Amino acid sequence: MLTKPSILVVENDAAMVNRCGRLLLSRGYKVRTAESSKEALHFVEKYRADVDIMLLSLELPDLGAMSVIEVLHRIKSRILVMAMSSECGEEAIEAIHAGAYDCIRKTFTNARFWTKMNRVMERFTLARHLEILKKERESVLAKDSCDEGTILTILDSMADMILVTDQKGNLILCNKAVVESGLLSGRRLGRPVEECLKNKDLVSFMMATLQSGQPGRPFGHHEVCLLETGDAKLRAHINPVINGDGVIVGSVALLHDMSQTDAMNQVKADFMSMVSHELKAPLSALLMQISVVVDGLAGDINAKQKDLLGKSKEKTKGMIALVNDLLDLRRIEEGKALLVIEPLDMGEILQRSVDLMSLSAQEENIRLEVNIADDLPLLSADRSGMQAIFVNLVSNAVKYTPSGGRVTVDLNMAGKFLRIKVADTGLGIEKADLEHIFDRFYRIKSEQTRSIGGSGLGLAIVKGIVDAHKGTIHLESEVGKGTMIIVSLPLEK
Amino acid sequence: MAGEKILLVDDDYDFCEATELLLQARGYDVTMAHDGEEGLEKVRSRQPDLVILDVMMPKMNGYDVCVVMKADPELSAIPVILLTAVGREMFKTSYTKQMGLMTEADDYIAKPVEPQELVERIEALLKEE
Numbered sequence: 367m368l369t370k371p372s373i374l375v376v377e378n379d380a381a382m383v384n385r386c387g388r389l390l391l392s393r394g395y396k397v398r399t400a401e402s403s404k405e406a407l408h409f410v411e412k413y414r415a416d417v418d419i420m421l422l423s424l425e426l427p428d429l430g431a432m433s434v435i436e437v438l439h440r441i442k443s444r445i446l447v448m449a450m451s452s453e454c455g456e457e458a459i460e461a462i463h464a465g466a467y468d469c470i471r472k473t474f475t476n477a478r479f480w481t482k483m484n485r486v487m488e489r490f491t492l493a494r495h496l497e498i499l500k501k502e503r504e505s506v507l508a509k510d511s512c513d514e515g516t517i518l519t520i521l522d523s524m525a526d527m528i529l530v531t532d533q534k535g536n537l538i539l540c541n542k543a544v545v546e547s548g549l550l551s552g553r554r555l556g557r558p559v560e561e562c563l564k565n566k567d568l569v570s571f572m573m574a575t576l577q578s579g580q581p582g583r584p585f586g587h588h589e590v591c592l593l594e595t596g597d598a599k600l601r602a603h604i605n606p607v608i609n610g611d612g613v614i615v616g617s618v619a620l621l622h623d624m625s626q627t628d629a630m631n632q633v634k635a636d637f638m639s640m641v642s643h644e645l646k647a648p649l650s651a652l653l654m655q656i657s658v659v660v661d662g663l664a665g666d667i668n669a670k671q672k673d674l675l676g677k678s679k680e681k682t683k684g685m686i687a688l689v690n691d692l693l694d695l696r697r698i699e700e701g702k703a704l705l706v707i708e709p710l711d712m713g714e715i716l717q718r719s720v721d722l723m724s725l726s727a728q729e730e731n732i733r734l735e736v737n738i739a740d741d742l743p744l745l746s747a748d749r750s751g752m753q754a755i756f757v758n759l760v761s762n763a764v765k766y767t768p769s770g771g772r773v774t775v776d777l778n779m780a781g782k783f784l785r786i787k788v789a790d791t792g793l794g795i796e797k798a799d800l801e802h803i804f805d806r807f808y809r810i811k812s813e814q815t816r817s818i819g820g821s822g823l824g825l826a827i828v829k830g831i832v833d834a835h836k837g838t839i840h841l842e843s844e845v846g847k848g849t850m851i852i853v854s855l856p857l858e859k
Numbered sequence: 860m861a862g863e864k865i866l867l868v869d870d871d872y873d874f875c876e877a878t879e880l881l882l883q884a885r886g887y888d889v890t891m892a893h894d895g896e897e898g899l900e901k902v903r904s905r906q907p908d909l910v911i912l913d914v915m916m917p918k919m920n921g922y923d924v925c926v927v928m929k930a931d932p933e934l935s936a937i938p939v940i941l942l943t944a945v946g947r948e949m950f951k952t953s954y955t956k957q958m959g960l961m962t963e964a965d966d967y968i969a970k971p972v973e974p975q976e977l978v979e980r981i982e983a984l985l986k987e988e
Binding site: 647648649653657658 | 871915972
């Protein structure tokens, strides 16, 4: 509802002020008065929003009415000016020209006064309505371009399912995908969701989000869960619907059919195991064939042949290691690595792993130091995983450390964590490479590393194992100085 | 030690040929089969002292051959080495435990096989005999 316009009467003739005031007050208008144009302008400046219509005498003594009209025009005021004049001659025309709405002769009858005033009031009302409409239009512009029908069409075109309840848990919206999924026991919008949906888990999750924010429940919390419905596996995201005032007005569930994703992952997994098996079988044969020939079991060979075949054998082993790394990594990533958690003497495992590498360290003239703290507690972990961590970290350190360098391995306790620290005086890692260091197949390419062999999977495997044991891995490196890797494994899971 | 009969069951002919050379050089009497059914047949007809079984084979896989052998009182005493294509060091311990419980095989070697390792495992099992 629009409020009645408030009116400022600007007139120095007291009788005229009285007359206008009485008439306007009699019909409930709010009236203010000013005796001069200066006072009028002062008033407008001070209470701009409080004046809607100005009854302005054209016969003011000071600056004159024209200057008031001009100022109002200049400041783009919304105030409608009704000029009052004894003559309604040239000066009235001039005032209207300058921006006044109309002019009324001061010798008006009541009826004449109201005819003129009603017109300006009407004009005022129209202007306000227009303003309100403009504002509304601005605020609903987004809605206009996407009305309800369009939104429903979009929702019905989606492959994912959407369900919405109101505050009380009545189903108020569901898209076509929901209907086709068979989740509903009849499309009965407006009914409580437990009556509409077959899946009880989904119902309870949706009802739970409606309760969020109540004592003991975090506000606006978001549920993600997997639902089994018949032969489909659905991933559900359930959120409360929160309006602009922060009040929960409903619950919305978005359901995504996982069968497609699962099928894709299965294809990928099948492909991986097919490729690795297809590679492993011939590599197995190749390794055996070469070994038999190198060992002279297929007849005598000369030194040169033996040398060449010896290299072939090493290359073949490298390929085998790559295939194995790939298989290991895939299992870790899929969480299929069969971890056998048992209490382990980590010092013993470390010592054995280091023994395996001491020969290659010796050949490269690298000092390999191992410091194992006394009285280490047993760690519940997977033995083969722990071996893989030690072997990968230490062999990396040895590989990337130039001859004459040093590799130090420390195994000790830090709070409730068992800490493995492997530090080398090697090449170090550039900053740009650091963020990719745990990526699969990431190998630092430089003149110095060109001759170093490896699959680029070692650290990715280490990270996978550390993650599976809920541990952390930390790496620091300085080019030319060396690298330090710290793996922390929690004693209690 | 020479002269023990070893049955090698693997569908890869090249692998068999090279492995035969390796084992013959050690003085073993090697017989070969190239699928599970043929393997089981030769276990019965030749009564080998040790069987090396590949896992992935046509007609009948290595696990099944092993399970049949271990369930047969006449064959259950023959040591079996399974050649698994699964992983290597990292998963071998856990995997071995699982498969060991399931098939009662006497030993496992992950493919690809290091010739030296194969020979050592064979010697160890035959010594136990």
